[in-house]
Amino acid sequence: MQNRFKFLMIFLSAILCLTFVTLNNKSKLIASHKQFLENSYERSFYETVNYLHDVENLLSKVQLTQLPNQNINVFAQIWRSASAAHDNLSTLPYNYQLISKVLKYLSQTSDFSYAMMNKSIDNKELTQEEWKTLNDLQKYAKDLSQEMEDILTSSNVYEKIDWDKLMDENLSGSAYVLSGSMQNVSKQFQDYGELIYDGPFSDHIQNIAPKMLEGKTEITKSEGLEIAKKILSDLDIKNIEYSGETTTKKSMVTYSYLAKNNDDGQIYLEVTKKGGYPLLMISEPPKNISDNKISNYEAIKIAKNFLNENNFTDMKESYYEQFENFLTINFAPFIENVIMYPDLIKVKINLATGKIAGFETLGYLTMHCEREAEIPSLSQAAALELIPPDFEIKSIKQCIIPLDSKKEVSCYEINGMFHANEFMIYVNTNSGKFEKIYRLVVNERGTLSE
Amino acid sequence: MKKMFFILLAIIFAFSTTFFIQYRKYNNVNAATYSWGSTGETVRIIQDKLKRWGYLNGSVDGIFGSQTYNAVIKFQQKNNLLVDGIVGKQTLEALGIFESSNTSGSSNSNDSSNHENNVWLLASLINGEARGESYTGQVAVGAVVLNRVRHASFPNTISGVIYQSGQFEAVADGQINLTPSTSCLNAARDAMNGWDPTNGAIYYWNPKTATNKWMLSLPITTIIGNHAFAISA
Known part of the structure; x- marks a missing residue:
């Protein structure tokens, strides 16, 4: 009896010891993980503050420059510093609402500097308005940099930043401000307005009104339904009904429709309220992959027919990608031997059934219009002179391409091989500038550009 | 004890084999040549390229037939390649198609895997x-x-x-x-x-x-x- 009791006691204390040791190790591990996380936050915070200081410093310096060749490298540094500040700030666990305006400011400062740098490279002088913008950006940078340095100082001297608390910071205007909080910074950026310039983060990008919808009359839901039925007429549709309105873009409100095909797969379709254009179709891929019955070439033909039937004429295929049963093909208008790349339409074909599986016409509806024929001041032969001698030229075509700012430029598209890679070089038909260079990825999935 | 050891060994062996197979699968898709009678996706890509560059008159159907053969000959002549009507590594490269991992310069596959x-x-x-x-x-x-x-x-x-x-x-x-x-x-x-x-x-x-x-x-x-x-x- 006694022996048994003794044994039990030893057994229990052994378990207790083991539990204690395990827990102790666990909590040590948790503490070290927490420390690691805090360290990385601290590091990002310091980096943010340092880069913000650089941004402010550089923005004040750049205003001293007069000539393009004096400011190129300063703009390059602002571009880099603002981008680095943006990257570091965005990794910190702040409430998004507090920092969204600051992030926007930093994206735009970086992007604007990049645009100005390119302008200077083209040897153009900045306008009065652009200098004013730089002055405004510097004012924000000054406040921001000062405020962030103060936060850092006070976290060093008074109260260390508790990142856990900051993460769930209550924003309902409590009087007590946590150490490290960006509430005050956020207030300073309340009035940070819109910035329009030649770059991808300019505010005009989000507000481009679709050219195709201009002046078009609005259709009703039931008219839209008829259009939807017509688009899907080649597919075996069981039922189709109106499912809602999308108002995300004020300039392009759409009606959406849901249909079922004979495999019970859902098909989603959007038709624009103005003009009744098909904007988008998505169909649920079948659960199982089947054998592909048609070639890519046939699929392209089917897609082209479909576009013709829906009044998207003169479209020519460019890149395509195959994934399992689907081929996604990019189309652009080919008018008088010029390819109009801004007016992009994508069509997805099911290679097992040879039917349309999806399309997307946003680029076309947004950008398509009658363009004045561009007469190049640079001849094809002169453009080819600009290409390195060991570039093996396969083809040259005239085209219009969109820049990141959505501005359109007329280019020669020169396709060829260089060091065992295939490239597309877009040479400006007037200035000879290499506007874009794409390296093509050709594999069993198709052709992609990068 | 001995039994345990063998089981362990078997597990390790199984793991490394699967790893090796996977590794092979990802790194060496296909380093074959394509000639008269070949079919498949790569043939289709070859035909597509030849068609886009104006060498091929026929259709892009994934079957290496006479029209594809003639187009390959034309392509090889124009590009100073060995004119044999067979699409091997060099002709594939000239066409901008990379399948094998053995070429150190095939950075194309990197782009693709990054995507x-x-x-x-x-x-x-x-x-x-x-x-x-x-x-x-x-x-x-x-x-x-x-x-x-x-x-x-x-x-x-x-x-x-x-x-x-x-x-x-x-x-x-x-x-x-x-x-x-x-x-x-x-x-x-x-x-x-x-x-x-x-x-x-x-x-x-x-x-x-x-x-x-x-x-x-x-x-x-x-x-x-x-x-x-x-x-x-």
Whole structure:
């Protein structure tokens, strides 16, 4: 009896010891993980503050420059510093609402500097308005940099930043401000307005009104339904009904429709309220992959027919990608031997059934219009002179391409091989500038550009 | 004891074999040559290229026939290659097609796998956030991520947007680490190819479960499945 009791006691204390040791190790591990996380936050915070200081410093310096060749490298540094500040700030666990305006400011400062740098490279002088913008950006940078340095100082001297608390910071205007909080910074950026310039983060990008919808009359839901039925007429549709309105873009409100095909797969379709254009179709891929019955070439033909039937004429295929049963093909208008790349339409074909599986016409509806024929001041032969001698030229075509700012430029598209890679070089038909260079990825999935 | 040792050895062996097979699979897709009578996807790519560059008159059907043969001969003559009508490594390279990993210069496969990695990451997020949604709902979640990448107020990369703190529940609770379903991989691919059923939304939430007051105060611009979408206040 006694022996048994003794044994039990030893057994229990052994378990207790083991539990204690395990827990102790666990909590040590948790503490070290927490420390690691805090360290990385601290590091990002310091980096943010340092880069913000650089941004402010550089923005004040750049205003001293007069000539393009004096400011190129300063703009390059602002571009880099603002981008680095943006990257570091965005990794910190702040409430998004507090920092969204600051992030926007930093994206735009970086992007604007990049645009100005390119302008200077083209040897153009900045306008009065652009200098004013730089002055405004510097004012924000000054406040921001000062405020962030103060936060850092006070976290060093008074109260260390508790990142856990900051993460769930209550924003309902409590009087007590946590150490490290960006509430005050956020207030300073309340009035940070819109910035329009030649770059991808300019505010005009989000507000481009679709050219195709201009002046078009609005259709009703039931008219839209008829259009939807017509688009899907080649597919075996069981039922189709109106499912809602999308108002995300004020300039392009759409009606959406849901249909079922004979495999019970859902098909989603959007038709624009103005003009009744098909904007988008998505169909649920079948659960199982089947054998592909048609070639890519046939699929392209089917897609082209479909576009013709829906009044998207003169479209020519460019890149395509195959994934399992689907081929996604990019189309652009080919008018008088010029390819109009801004007016992009994508069509997805099911290679097992040879039917349309999806399309997307946003680029076309947004950008398509009658363009004045561009007469190049640079001849094809002169453009080819600009290409390195060991570039093996396969083809040259005239085209219009969109820049990141959505501005359109007329280019020669020169396709060829260089060091065992295939490239597309877009040479400006007037200035000879290499506007874009794409390296093509050709594999069993198709052709992609990068 | 001895038995245990053998079992262990067997397990290690099995692991390394699978690893090796996988490794081979990823690194050496196909280093074959293509000649009269060959068929398949690569033949189709060869034909497509020859057609685009004006060498091939016939159709792109994936079958290496007489027309393809003549086109290959023409291509080889024009490009100072050995004129044999057989598409081997050199002719493939001249055509810009890279299949084998053995060439150190084939950086093309890197580009392709970088693209694939981003598709995978986006698909993982969609899987974590919306695997119960309709296919359109999955594409929509992917599109919101990409709309954020293009938006000044968010990080400017897919990984930056996805891992931004406090933004996606599936990232916070680790569901992003689940293997994405085929449906989510397809949806990610469609979203990356430009399909956006939300027309530019940058926020979404589930009206039944969301608690963020600020988010609930946003004007809803479209509803897809269980998610409401919005652009800004």
